[in-house]
Amino acid sequence: MNKAIRHGEIMLVPVGDVPTGKTSKCSTYIVGHSETGHHHVLEGTEFEVTETEKQELYFRLFEPTKLVHKKTADRHKDLVVPAGIYKRFHDTEYDPFEQVIRDVAD
Numbered sequence: 001m002n003k004a005i006r007h008g009e010i011m012l013v014p015v016g017d018v019p020t021g022k023t024s025k026c027s028t029y030i031v032g033h034s035e036t037g038h039h040h041v042l043e044g045t046e047f048e049v050t051e052t053e054k055q056e057l058y059f060r061l062f063e064p065t066k067l068v069h070k071k072t073a074d075r076h077k078d079l080v081v082p083a084g085i086y087k088r089f090h091d092t093e094y095d096p097f098e099q100v101i102r103d104v105a106d
Contacts, residue, residue: 002084010040012086021052039070057088
């Protein structure tokens, strides 16, 4: 089985199957949004993206696919994600002053 892949605050973890959800086919997909436009993007040939009712994201990659950080300086290096099925995790942080949990952004 493939290993988990960390790309900044995004982690793709290999899983055995994709749960039921809305599935679409694409060749480019923003895996992690950034408020400054420095998104983490999967780029490759056609792959499937499934979003579950719990807003979890799963990727079925049929071929190795590039994971790119869309930033010109101080960026995470491009990675090649092996073919397989992955669940996306996004780091979160707790703000004790606002008492909220939110996604980490770079």
